[in-house]
Amino acid sequence: MGRILWVNPVGSDAFDAETAEVIEGVRSPEHEVVIRSLADGLPTHLEYHLHEHVVFEPMLELMREAEADGFDAAVVGCFYDGGLRELREALDLPVVGMAEASMLFACSLGHRFSILVGRRKWIPKMRDNAITVGIDRRIASFRSLEMSIPEMFEDPAELDRRAIEQSLLAVEDGAELVLFSELVPATLVERAAVELPIPLLDPGVACWKWAEMAADIYRRTGLGHGRAFGYEAPPV
Amino acid sequence: MGRILWVNPVGSDAFDAETAEVIEGVRSPEHEVVIRSLADGLPTHLEYHLHEHVVFEPMLELMREAEADGFDAAVVGCFYDGGLRELREALDLPVVGMAEASMLFACSLGHRFSILVGRRKWIPKMRDNAITVGIDRRIASFRSLEMSIPEMFEDPAELDRRAIEQSLLAVEDGAELVLFSELVPATLVERAAVELPIPLLDPGVACWKWAEMAADIYRRTGLGHGRAFGYEAPPV
């Protein structure tokens, strides 16, 4: 039995129940999940990069503890993948980024896919991440719902409606798959199954299963990210 | 309990035991593996693309049977990923390519990695695959052992020696990780752990765990490759 830490790096537990539900839908009994969010007072969502900065230290703290406790992997539960480079420099255990993992997995499911974002604000960093990962050529388009995280919470039906609408436009862009940049609500999963001609990938699903894969490989073979150069740790 | 079909698409069972061993090292008890190779008389290795062509039909047959039997995923056990496009056009269940899966997984383990090949002959198609996947920018170099598959069988110690030698050159090329384009023999795993400053990734390990991931997602959520366009099946 392995353990994986999933950090929702926000000062609110508002996402934790949905996260648990998404994970439970695909979790292998071999892996236990521990979901953690951060202390009150920290940003409650990470639409702004300055907020990503603020939550880095407490997220690192949680992961350091997890490593010390013998966890097998840790997940950055945010589609900006903020701090991935620094976390891999600090830690031996696999650190999984929700965007990196789900974009790489999506590459095996269709020739090109589109990424649905909440607001256009999100696109530049997400596109830069795709470019750094290298798979920007596989992205048919970014499509924006033009809803902030708080607006999504307030009007989940509108979120579903716009996600369907933008996904259909993504089909016109040549996407064979749509990747949402947030966990996909259960109501949207249902609508998508009926209304979309192409699959809708939940990054939470992809990221969790990726974490199980990385955790198993790490625990059983010792192989994790290479630490000879870019991820070399600071001297103690 | 899910089942995954691993096809060694050659007319010989010479690779099956090593395959089983590699898989057993990382297999989740949740997934049963069925390893199949092809009928005598078919090519015993696939260094030549014409040979890949010849083995496609029997490989497809095995996978069609697996799909009919309710398997959850199927693996092309060859680093050329021959026939991946056609198999995904034919089948609903996830089809996992050893190169595609291990290259994508490697992208999460280091900024750039090198690929060890047996002979230079192999490089053009493998590089084209990396380009099509999109991650060619992540490849530090291809390094060739200049040994054919039969030569590797004949002199496994020399294989290990050259793999170490070329891996050390890959470090000079800027690789943070080395990906071998064949299953990594247990003796080489041991030497690499001692002699290399960077990890050596076994594509069999990565590919098997990827198959478990894809199988679980497919079985539990129904999501597989998108079949609206490029992977649309021929009419019956």
Place this chain on the structure above:
Amino acid sequence: MGRILWVNPVGSDAFDAETAEVIEGVRSPEHEVVIRSLADGLPTHLEYHLHEHVVFEPMLELMREAEADGFDAAVVGCFYDGGLRELREALDLPVVGMAEASMLFACSLGHRFSILVGRRKWIPKMRDNAITVGIDRRIASFRSLEMSIPEMFEDPAELDRRAIEQSLLAVEDGAELVLFSELVPATLVERAAVELPIPLLDPGVACWKWAEMAADIYRRTGLGHGRAFGYEAPPV
């Protein structure tokens, strides 16, 4: 007098007359063409990649015979260029792919060009081919008529109408040239000359002339594709 084999790799001679007509329009008297299609019972068109697989062996057979007979080049008469890699591994004589040749020729005629396809289904493989060839940056857009091959046969006037319509949209995409992914019917050639502000390139024309070029160079200088690495033949 040289001879070039043009294979329409389908189990039907339905395309042969139009092929002959297109070739006759530009054929040099120096080169004789032999047009061959395949046996009844084989797929009558290649919209599906599985069908490409099925026709490979008989196409190879025809080309092997042609090589033995002293032909100077052979043409894969399909815009998917299916089997090009394998054919070049098998054969010394130049093997010309309709898409590869016409895309490379198009690069000399305009900064960016668009490719008209029958159905969206075709785009992923064709785009992958463009990426592998390397000239994807030169493609302004793919534009789909949303007609299958059988539908094109049934309603040629509608084919012409949609081709003009999509070509005009390609102009908006920035194309200086349109490349059709099928032979261009004579009626469309006429309409295009009048109704389009940019040239419409027939891949049959480009591919045939390319074959003449490759055949002449091969016959007179011996130079064909390099066979030291990727195209190295299997041992006999």
Place this chain on the structure above:
Amino acid sequence: MGRILWVNPVGSDAFDAETAEVIEGVRSPEHEVVIRSLADGLPTHLEYHLHEHVVFEPMLELMREAEADGFDAAVVGCFYDGGLRELREALDLPVVGMAEASMLFACSLGHRFSILVGRRKWIPKMRDNAITVGIDRRIASFRSLEMSIPEMFEDPAELDRRAIEQSLLAVEDGAELVLFSELVPATLVERAAVELPIPLLDPGVACWKWAEMAADIYRRTGLGHGRAFGYEAPPV
């Protein structure tokens, strides 16, 4: 008279004198420079990305004060450009990254250039930055002196010697220019002028002059980085 803040984002003033000297060598009398480093106890160099994280907040604080004081631009005095995205999200005034500015300037001085780094550790993030900026195609090579920042301080003559040595290798790589990833010591400037066939660009020089350019444009026309999307500020 405009003012530009140059932050050496380390907990040491060890770089400040050299910085002042480099800037004075090219400073326009129109621009006053204020050089600031950070409080004792913070990392004294930034070879590790975790250290970059630690110094971000105090660097932001200095820049916020500068903006409030009416400064015209601010400089991140480190070749990793750490926090550039976040700083531009926080601030209206131009924020100049040493790597971004000097790489973009170098693009106007030669077709390809090489970047000299202290240790291989530095390359992955610097290459990722070059990829994100987009000019990776312009980089002939990264060349490493294999000296840490402390080692450079301890043995400046060896630093010069290795910089010359690696620059000469960069010429073999096709570089028309060498860009050092640290301020160039005066002794190295002298040796380079005599011993190198190609120019050696000091990123401090390029970055300072870029800051003057950006500051002037900002002060006189109001134009700075676009803040409608990626650099949109968090709500107050």
Place this chain on the structure above:
Amino acid sequence: MGRILWVNPVGSDAFDAETAEVIEGVRSPEHEVVIRSLADGLPTHLEYHLHEHVVFEPMLELMREAEADGFDAAVVGCFYDGGLRELREALDLPVVGMAEASMLFACSLGHRFSILVGRRKWIPKMRDNAITVGIDRRIASFRSLEMSIPEMFEDPAELDRRAIEQSLLAVEDGAELVLFSELVPATLVERAAVELPIPLLDPGVACWKWAEMAADIYRRTGLGHGRAFGYEAPPV
């Protein structure tokens, strides 16, 4: 006090007053500008590349004189950057291209930007320039006003109207900044400030300040473009 030569490479002084005005708006008192246009009878605008060719020789003559007179930099005042390679081969002093300089500067102001052109005719060469510079990935779109240079002169209000219109479409394309490929008229500067949500960059402003930067570095440190390879001068 340094001197910079700005050449409007056309046989008309019609652009000189506006050029002077744009430069005066941002000129540092440290740099004197000398604006020169060419002899009557030469093309009065450069929409056609053949015209670029015709004006090269007299432009080179002016720059050679400037170099002999001790000028510190020279500017090609045309967004095609015609002759930049040849000028840098001929001259030691920095030669600044309006497109190259403003595109590189724009890269520091937003993740992606759009370029407004007069006519679609202009796009292929400008895109090729962006590709050669390397920053094509940073371009959200090219947007055309469909007005020739003479038409712009005749109807400046329509120019402003269309520039606003196309800039708003560029926002939809994901641009965080718009770069005009001509000097921006004062009336358009005003309208843009009010009507656009993103900045409008005048290439004249960017290019002039870039020239000051290059001139200062050249005068004070001797560093200019590398002349060992591509820019090696012909023997005298």
Place this chain on the structure above:
Amino acid sequence: MGRILWVNPVGSDAFDAETAEVIEGVRSPEHEVVIRSLADGLPTHLEYHLHEHVVFEPMLELMREAEADGFDAAVVGCFYDGGLRELREALDLPVVGMAEASMLFACSLGHRFSILVGRRKWIPKMRDNAITVGIDRRIASFRSLEMSIPEMFEDPAELDRRAIEQSLLAVEDGAELVLFSELVPATLVERAAVELPIPLLDPGVACWKWAEMAADIYRRTGLGHGRAFGYEAPPV
């Protein structure tokens, strides 16, 4: 019978005999060649881009006359392809660049190829051309003989020797084909056939046959380069 003009754009007929010989080796009887060089006093070789500029006007004149005389195509007989854009703007008949044509043809002969140049000086412009054409990913390496054109004339045996030497190094770089950037002397053709494991492509051969192809298509179908946008002619 068609006619093709081949311009050796230098003020010397020193290359004309060798050009004629190369062309005769592969010429179709259908096409007559007219080889022209330029007036005495013009540069005798084009290693410098300023020289390319000087010869443009007389080269254009020759091609205008050819077009008026009903020629079917014109060739720029220099591997820099100088003036290709301008010539296509001026002329309806196909204008063939030696580098563009031979690089595109080479793409059909091997996965990656190397380009042999005389001096490193040549590489930046040739690489920029490859980037603009789009096929830079297909180039394994540039390899330099470090001989100027005059030195090649003086010591042809040394030219052959170095070409063989550098071609063998190109094999190590992964080239499946070598493309020389000058006409290949007959002596070198012979040595290459014996001493190289990969083909050596003469750009004169490829370019001439390409010109025949383009000429035939132009004469028989009217199709040439698209002139709606980038190649739109100046008004008369």
